[in-house]
Amino acid sequence: DAKTTQPTSMDCAEGRAANLPCNHSTISGNEYVYWYRQIHSQGPQYIIHGLKNNETNEMASLIITEDRKSSTLILPHATLRDTAVYYCIAADNNNDMRFGAGTRLTVKP
């Protein structure tokens, strides 16, 4: 799996958009970009994933740069319940996912 780099922590005001960046400059052509989050004492929760195109679902949007070397997860209207550690993972078909340290997002009232 390609290594990913994320900021250690970020704050966001409740109701505002949270933009979480991720660098994956060594990503290979068959690797997807996955985003998960983990709330304390729970298993990782799937958010979204994509290969080349931008993706959107009911939880978030994923913006992948044209060269695929970085991506941004967007939570359009952050709530207090979005406070969690967010993990960006680049993984291929084997889905052997390697977790980095992630970004601790704190949504503040």
Add this chain to the structure above:
Amino acid sequence: GAVVSQHPSWVICKSGTSVKIECRSLDFQATTMFWYRQFPKQSLMLMATSNEGSKATYEQGVEKDKFLINHASLTLSTLTVTSAHPEDSSFYICTPRAPHGETQYFGPGTRLLVL
């Protein structure tokens, strides 16, 4: 979406005993399951890959004789922590390998506390 279950959700045991953790893929048949552990304030670390009908493969530093993995069927994998010690106290999480390009879901985790 796909659901992964783990049992038990938490367990407390005495040092020296063995603990079995079950992971079930409820939505699809999984020929492969991945097992992770997570120590407090750390990220998830891959321990081993469980393959149905064959031996598991372990990451460097993970003792295969201590963490016994059995992939009994296409929907069930078990992790047995043998002769558990306090340093084995951790959060154990599994995930079945998803079909190509599909969503990869993780189990809710099993918290093990060894006294």
